[in-house]
Amino acid sequence: MSDKAAAMLSRSEASPPARWTARSNVSPARIGLLALTTAVLIFLPFVVTGYVLYIANLLLVFVVLCLGLHLVIGETGQFALAHAAFYGIGIYTSGLAGNAFGWPFPMSMLLAGLIAGAVGVVIGAVALCMRDIYLALATFAFGEALQWVFLNWDKVTGGPNGLRISPARLGTLEILSDKQAYPVVAITTLLMLLLTILISRSRLGRSFRAVRESEVAAMAMGIPVRRAKVTAFGLSAFYAGVAGSMFATFSTYIHPDSLGFQTTILVLTMVVVGGLGSIAGAVGGAVVFGLISEFLRQTPSYQEIIYGLILIVFMMYAPRGLFAFIHDKAGRVFRG
Amino acid sequence: MKCTATRIFWGAALLAAGLAHASSAGAQEPGLTEKTIKIGMFSPLSGANMAYGLDVVNAAKMYYNKINKDGGVHGRQIELVIEDDRCNANDLVSAVKKLVEQDQVFMLNGGSCSAAAVAAKDYVVRSKIPWVMLNASADGALYPPTDYIFGAFSISQYAVGGSVVDFGKQHLKAKKIGYINHDDAYGAWNLEAAQETAKQLGVELAVESINANITDVTAPLIKLRAANPDTIAITTYAKPAALIIKKAYELGITKPIVLTVTGTANLSQLVENVGSKDALKNFYVQDVLADVPGGPKIKWVYDMYKESYPDLAAKPDHPQAYMPYGIAPAMSVVKALTDAGPNPTREKVAEVLRNQKFDSGVMAGPIEFGPNDRAAQESTIYLKFDGSQQTLIPGSFKSLWKYKG
Incomplete structure (x- = not known):
């Protein structure tokens, strides 16, 4: 049994079960950062153009995608590579619910999350007997198969023509611009972030980490490993489904080309470079890498080289992730 | 008193003029100046x-x-x-x-x-x-x-697919055309027009839809060979097109092959990827320009x-x-x-x-x-291409597909 797993488990026994308690070690710097982020999120729509809000909306979608992947890879240690497929389920479910039934977006968002989550549970159950590279390959195959379904199920998904999505609506309100979509996207992101923190600090979160550190040890301590894994898969897919639905509030078109392995790899890169196993890392990775990608679009000739170099530098000098790196450096500065 | 009223009047007039100017400036189209x-x-x-x-x-x-x-x-x-x-x-x-x-x-x-x-x-x-x-x-x-x-x-992709069938029928006298397209938006659009044009011209189509990232085209080509078409039309991107032409040569398919403009981005690279000019003995490319490049x-x-x-x-x-x-x-x-x-x-x-x-x-x-x-442009020309020389085929060819609304 690994020492880390044992420590985690003993803490899980000592901590109040399934309940988040305020921690005394929340630093003023963290509170300041949180306040600043909240202020930026609130005032953003009043000071920037629709283009910037579109980028902000897109980044927030990636934040939720990263939080979902963080749960299954970062917390539970299950190398799943089908995130784009669950994201696609979310977009298509939300789009079809809006197109066919004119459902208000909170309902279609919930449905998108639940359907993606249900598929995630099934995949999680199937993947129970696999681990490491075999699990990665199996989930990769599922992602590819689902992209094929998106591409060929013409009557439902529009197939290779793509699917036009009706504007999201709530009662008589129709979301027709990035500015209108922004509050929905931002609030949903904050809720998903809060949910992630709650999960992470609950018994469930600790059982995820125990499974990540050592399945045998976790089992020996009475943690239902299989259930933890399936739950992680389901939750991760739920997040991706919600992210898909968020995307459908400000985008009116989806094509299966956008739901391939490349998208999964992009999200994985964000999570790993941000800091595997850290919520701040997942959020920061999504924001930083989303912004880098958008800024590099302005330098077409060199962008691939610069992007590659940035990745290499991160992996060489911040292997535990961007935010662990910043935390270490900041800690040294404050300690003198 | 009169003085105050005059001031108010002129002040209001100035304000109104300012507002009018501001409103006319606001009405200026974005991106447009005098110069x-x-x-x-x-x-x-x-x-x-x-x-x-x-x-x-x-x-x-x-x-x-x-x-x-x-x-x-x-x-x-x-x-x-x-x-x-x-x-x-x-x-x-x-x-x-x-x-x-x-x-x-x-x-x-x-x-x-x-x-x-x-x-x-x-x-x-x-x-x-x-x-x-x-x-x-x-x-x-x-x-x-x-x-x-x-x-x-x-x-338009509708014109791409329709015109290659028109060329097959009019110039190559084909009664049956082996048609290879992609299973994406491009492929769906050009196939729709190809089917409509084929229907109107009385041509039979044998269709194989392939993924743009395909790495082995043996299976679709063997199926096409079994269908025994008079000519093969390829509407794929350049990379799969090179694979198809190469494999067709290896399988001994000698029927004319027509590559649409979707796959002609770099013809010298295509020749290099195909590997042998013999594979291009009976080969045509579609173009949308008024003349050979x-x-x-x-x-x-x-x-x-x-x-x-x-x-x-x-x-x-x-x-x-x-x-x-x-x-x-x-x-x-x-x-x-x-x-x-x-x-x-x-x-x-x-x-x-x-x-x-x-x-x-x-x-x-x-x-x-x-x-x-x-859709601005619907005509195509065809060039016979032997790997180095391009020879213009007289005439232009059009899709018979029309948008019905």
Whole structure:
């Protein structure tokens, strides 16, 4: 049994079960950062153009995608590579619910999350007997198969023509611009972030980490490993489904080309470079890498080289992730 | 008292004049000044799909530069703001929104990737900005027609598929055509027109739809060989096309092979990838230009390119095959701005575009829009290509598919 797993488990026994308690070690710097982020999120729509809000909306979608992947890879240690497929389920479910039934977006968002989550549970159950590279390959195959379904199920998904999505609506309100979509996207992101923190600090979160550190040890301590894994898969897919639905509030078109392995790899890169196993890392990775990608679009000739170099530098000098790196450096500065 | 009233009056008058001025300044069209007009361009300028856009943008740029040297449009110089769309839907929408909302361009002239371009359709229509595409066919954005989007200057996918069947029937006398397309938006659109044209011409189609990332084409080719077609039409991208031509040669298929314009971005690379010129003994390529590349009718385009970009022209594989496709859209933009008069508005320009008709002299057919038609160019020519020489086949060929609404 690994020492880390044992420590985690003993803490899980000592901590109040399934309940988040305020921690005394929340630093003023963290509170300041949180306040600043909240202020930026609130005032953003009043000071920037629709283009910037579109980028902000897109980044927030990636934040939720990263939080979902963080749960299954970062917390539970299950190398799943089908995130784009669950994201696609979310977009298509939300789009079809809006197109066919004119459902208000909170309902279609919930449905998108639940359907993606249900598929995630099934995949999680199937993947129970696999681990490491075999699990990665199996989930990769599922992602590819689902992209094929998106591409060929013409009557439902529009197939290779793509699917036009009706504007999201709530009662008589129709979301027709990035500015209108922004509050929905931002609030949903904050809720998903809060949910992630709650999960992470609950018994469930600790059982995820125990499974990540050592399945045998976790089992020996009475943690239902299989259930933890399936739950992680389901939750991760739920997040991706919600992210898909968020995307459908400000985008009116989806094509299966956008739901391939490349998208999964992009999200994985964000999570790993941000800091595997850290919520701040997942959020920061999504924001930083989303912004880098958008800024590099302005330098077409060199962008691939610069992007590659940035990745290499991160992996060489911040292997535990961007935010662990910043935390270490900041800690040294404050300690003198 | 009188003095105070006068002051109030003049103050109010000044305020009113100021407000009127502010309101007229507010009514000024974005991207338009007395001396300049700003146009937003976007295309893939990096990555694997750069061949679809880089030189197309360069061609449009050199045409706009020529117009500026000649005095501009109604005395206004054309200013270009250029964005990379990476041939990706999200990035293309980012580029369009940046151009419209941040750079405040008057109109758009961009798009080389069809599936990505369709993603910007709703935004452009809602924002009421005239959008003249570059070489994207983006049929999904052109049908059903809208008031603001104009495209398919090189050709629409509907015209690609229909015309290759027309060529097979008229020139190669085929009764049965083996038709290989992609299982994506491009493939669906060109197949729809091919099936319609085949139906009207009494030609049978044997269809094999393949993925764009396919690495082994043996199975679809063996199935096609079993169907015994008189000719094989390939409407795929360049990489699968090279695999298909190579494999057809290895399997001993000697029937004529016709490659549509979707796969002809770099013919010298195609020859290299196929590996043997013997595989190209009975091989035709579709083109949408008025002449063979560099031929007398379009030599001026190639000369202008060499003059404008001497360093780039000196590099191998430049100009890229699609380079001349950038000229006709730029001509369309300039003509629309000219015809809209000295005080153009976005609405006026869109209205002019909806009824635009001219011969670019660069493309195989006229550039023509109509009440129910936003696809500019529908004609194709064919060239017999033996791996080094291209010989023009007389005549032009058209799809019989029509948008029914």
